[in-house]
Amino acid sequence: MFDVVIVGARCAGAGLALLLARRGMRVALLDRDEFPSDTLSGHYLHQSAVARLAGWGLRAGLDQLGCPALPSMLLDLDGVELAGSALPVNGEHLAYCPRRYAFDAWLLEEARAAGAEIHTGVRVDGLLYEDERVAGVAARSRAGTRMEWPARLVVGADGMQSTVARLAGARMADLRPSYACAYYAYWEGLDLGRAELYLRGDGVRRFAVAVPTNDGATTVCVAWPAEEHERLRGDLDGAYHAALRALPLGDKLDGARRLDRLQGCIKNPNFVRQSAGPGWALVGDAGYHKDPITAQGMADALRDAELLADAIALADGSALDPASSTYEAARNRMLGPLFDYTCALAQLRSPPPEMRALAQAMQHQPQALARFFGIMAGSFELPAFFDPAHVAAIMDGSLETAGAP
């Protein structure tokens, strides 16, 4: 009997396994994939994620993954260019963009080193029950062998189409449309030294992001409205290149070379699922999924892993259900403003006139920009940034003259 069986061994699952195993729990971590392997995903790690990994004692390992540290970014908002650095999170002022084949395999090995039992190449397709509680999982190996893992708690860290969620009957607590589709490829010969993001709103409705990653390559992703996918899918390559050529980023791609085929997602649903029930819990994308435009998925997955591990550590008795409920409530308290902000950005609309004016005012105010970029980096609260008094201080320049951190 395991204390916890975790289905899905990438950011959320490996992170949780690591934290629980370090606390002396008997943990099994299962994944249908083999590692190292890529998954359909960008991989920008905000400062909040870097700080969390540092808190887990993994800062040096992250540095050794072979992708450049990113001290700054450019956001081009309908032609208004904002360039700067985010306020640090717990002293971490760098972001990273490690390829998933490197990041996920590294985290998995850290979980193994902490004592988690790892089984790859196994697809979970059933839940075990005892007295109407989930009491383990059933799975099949690639060779077709049937296996069972009994556990006090089953955690679905198995992504947005979570099998654990479906089998446990997790309901949608908040379901919003899929606003945008996104496709990316890797390029060589592009030397940006920072993340660059471009939004073109009304009349165009495109978003592009380019970020340096491993092997000297840069990941370049383009998003467009979901309703345009049908029209564009006959020539996605053409649509991708046309979108890039229409941006200042297009000039920077002259002389660069695309390395691989386009990969992407037609649907990027936005939802919060019920994430706790008798004998089960969900972490990462399985429980909370949002459009990748704000690149919060991996940071959120690591945060959820820590929230659940902390709740389990405080639990007593044999059932871990109260811990999962405590975790779900804590996670839900953290979602609100950034979930709304992500859904708004994913609609690829022009910023309203007052936001455009604010962006223009911020252009030459490094402190205001540090706070603005800090919203996504995890160092500044979104409601505090858009508080009328704070906005007024940016508009009249007094934030800058006060030397605000």
Ligand SMILES: Cc1cc2nc3c(=O)[nH]c(=O)nc-3n(C[C@H](O)[C@H](O)[C@H](O)COP(=O)(O)OP(=O)(O)OC[C@H]3O[C@@H](n4cnc5c(N)ncnc54)[C@H](O)[C@@H]3O)c2cc1C
């Ligand atoms: C185009 C795109 C760009 C993105 N860009 C970024 C970005 O720049 N930064 C960022 O932070 N996030 C980004 N994201 C989001 C990010 O990919 C996810 O939020 C993150 O991967 C979630 O991690 P997870 O561990 O919850 O799930 P996943 O990474 O989805 O891992 C789930 C694992 O579960 C396994 N699994 C599933 N079902 C089963 C089963 N039945 N049995 C066994 N194993 C199973 C899978 O094999 C997989 O390994 C992007 C997403 C997309 C689509």
